[in-house]
Amino acid sequence: MKVGRDLLPGHWNTRPLDHWPTALLDLRFASAIVTSVERLQVLVALKRRNRFLNLSVPAYAIFLGIAGVVAVLVLGSLLGSFAVSRLTDHGRLGKLARENMTLKAQVASYAAAMDTFRQFLAKAEQMDNKLRASINLPLIPGDIRLMGIGGSQPPSPEPGVDAMLRRLRFEQQSMAEIEGAVKEQESRLKNMPSIWPVQGWVASGYGYRRDPFTGARNLHPGLDIVAPTGTPVSATAAGHVTYAGWKSGWGRCVEIDHGGGIRTFYAHCRSVKVSTGDNVFRGDEIATVGSSGRSTGTHLHYGILASGSWTNPGNYILTQLSAN
């Protein structure tokens, strides 16, 4: 055996070798000899041909080779896991993107609905003040409405929504106040003796005058309305008949309680058309004009009692006298 020392490091050095694959198959003996720390020299003896393969590789090349293989393995593993993660992320991102599209569409539709609702609320607030003006309730300034009223519910993440909800609650309270005021006015107007009881002319007004019979100066507690005998006398508001019949001095008369301390009194009638306990509506015929009782001529005496005291009927009548 001869050890070749003249070989270039890291290269296969072969002596003339015929039928190289056959020679490899016939390998019967091999030995490796480390000749130094820097080099790994392998001498392979091929028996049949009596030839040698001299393999000489520097140690650093082996270390480099091993390091290269390790590096390739590590890098490959990193690249693999990165690719898998990218693929997984891609799927997740796609799902998130689709969800985001859906959410964007929903947000856009909510924003449009909120805008419509805001416009509606603004119109409702305008209408609210118009109603208030029509029934003599104090108007509510815009800045007070915008502040609204507080609520116990948790705050919304959207400040605009909170403000809208406050305005809405405020508007609800305002509407309830308007409704109450309208009902009260309706009731008051329904029971307010606001019309003339008979068409005619006023011969004697409310106030102090000389009594036509005694000559003394007394309060004339009502209006004397002259009209032809038999002219229908109307209830001037809805109410409850508390008296229908003869009273000394007043002749045939009717008294109606309208609630709220207001009563009306119709006297000197020729006939009475209702009975005590009857309920009447404004405009119902309750009697006819006459001259019963202590009367100087055909007329209706019409008086109003407010909380038990005579008061001027002229202060309650809202309609013009059509005939005089």
Ligand SMILES: [Zn+2]
């Ligand atoms: Zn009178």
